[in-house]
Amino acid sequence: MDKIKQVAIVGGVHGNEFSGIYLIKQYQAKPDLASRASFNTELVWANPEAHYANKRYLHSDLNRQFKNTDLANPRLANYEQSRAKVLNAQLGPKGDAKTDLLIDLHNTTSNMGACLILTQAGPFYNQLAAYVKMMMPEAIISRDEDHFAAEEHALMCTVGRYGVLVEVGPQPQSVLRQDVLELMDCMTQHILDFAELYNSNSLPALPKQTEAFRYLHSIKLPMNDKGERLGMVHKNVQDKDYQPINPGDPIFTLFDGTEIYYDGDTTVYPTFINEAAYYDNNLAMSLNEKVWITLD
Structure with a gap:
């Protein structure tokens, strides 16, 4: 063994x-x-x-x-x-x-x-x-x-x-x-x-089954063409790691008050939300799908 x-x-x-x-x-x-x-x-x-x-x-x-x-x-x-x-x-x-x-x-x-x-x-x-x-x-x-x-x-x-x-x-x-x-x-x-x-x-x-989350991709903070940040993670998302984001939910708030909405077509689960170490790359969060680990 x-x-x-x-x-x-x-x-x-x-x-x-x-x-x-x-x-x-x-x-x-x-x-x-x-x-x-x-x-x-x-x-x-x-x-x-x-x-x-x-x-x-x-x-x-x-x-x-x-x-x-x-x-x-x-x-x-x-x-x-x-x-x-x-x-x-x-x-x-x-x-x-x-x-x-x-x-x-x-x-x-x-x-x-x-x-x-x-x-x-x-x-x-x-x-x-x-x-x-x-x-x-x-x-x-x-x-x-x-x-x-x-x-x-x-x-x-x-x-x-x-x-x-x-x-x-x-x-x-x-x-x-x-x-x-x-x-x-x-x-x-x-x-x-x-x-x-x-x-x-x-x-x-x-x-026999265990809930898990599989990484899909990361998304960046809103930026202009000069690489300057235009907004921040929406307060409804902040601190809600692994809580669902549905299509149309707000995910960013621009500094002028405009809300940016999630434009995907499936529910995703964010993590590493506003991770300080990732600010050098302007990463806002990682998005995951929910999966199940199945034992034979």
């Missing part, structure tokens, strides 16, 4: 997302919290220099550096690009990884609650989603472009043989919140428990 023998829990891929860093510190102080009998756990602080600078990153987003082609390109050598190669050697190499399960911890300024993000499909992920949702009903399950092969993904978690992100918010950048840290710990503990039960073939009966 497929076994999880080596787990890595990674915090601080983004230097100003504090919960993952401090959860790693808690686990380092009390290793039993992150360990289970059937596997070893490595605790990794991914981007310390960005944290010391109190920035998301120094030169480029570390969580966008893990495509196979980029890892193999020696000309990509700024701090985060070099750091990605070090982490890939430590935990991977991607495609033949020594790490069986990589859990990557993140915060968002958006009101997403506790979100388990899956970047791959398959029986292991389907069972994990069903287990986490069963044990933690408030959890959101996100299938983020899981139709792409791992080598096409640039995310840190795809270095592992299996990999997931734990994304929790809302939390401002460079701030700690107890409720957010506790949600992150809770979800991480459920993932570790799942791996232990998976290894011993002793998972409980799982729900």
Whole structure:
């Protein structure tokens, strides 16, 4: 049977997302919290220099550096690009990884609650989603472009043989919140428990269907032809992550008071609404469709 023998829990891929860093510190102080009998756990602080600078990153987003082609390109050598190669050697190499399960911890300024993000499909992920949702009903399950092969993904978690992100918010950048840290710990503990039960073939009966959301595309804030912002996320959408937007619903308010309406023809579910880290790209939100994960 497929076994999880080596787990890595990674915090601080983004230097100003504090919960993952401090959860790693808690686990380092009390290793039993992150360990289970059937596997070893490595605790990794991914981007310390960005944290010391109190920035998301120094030169480029570390969580966008893990495509196979980029890892193999020696000309990509700024701090985060070099750091990605070090982490890939430590935990991977991607495609033949020594790490069986990589859990990557993140915060968002958006009101997403506790979100388990899956970047791959398959029986292991389907069972994990069903287990986490069963044990933690408030959890959101996100299938983020899981139709792409791992080598096409640039995310840190795809270095592992299996990999997931734990994304929790809302939390401002460079701030700690107890409720957010506790949600992150809770979800991480459920993932570790799942791996232990998976290894011993002793998972409980799982729900046959689990609600999830699949990423469709992102939309930008309204801008003029000079790239200047003309408006903001509509107050009816703000903080309503994973709540439905129907055709014709207002999604933006321009500074002159004009409302802009969603012009799609199907209901969608927004997330990463007004995420502060995405303002450099003027991204307003990501849109998702609701899907169901079905167990055989």
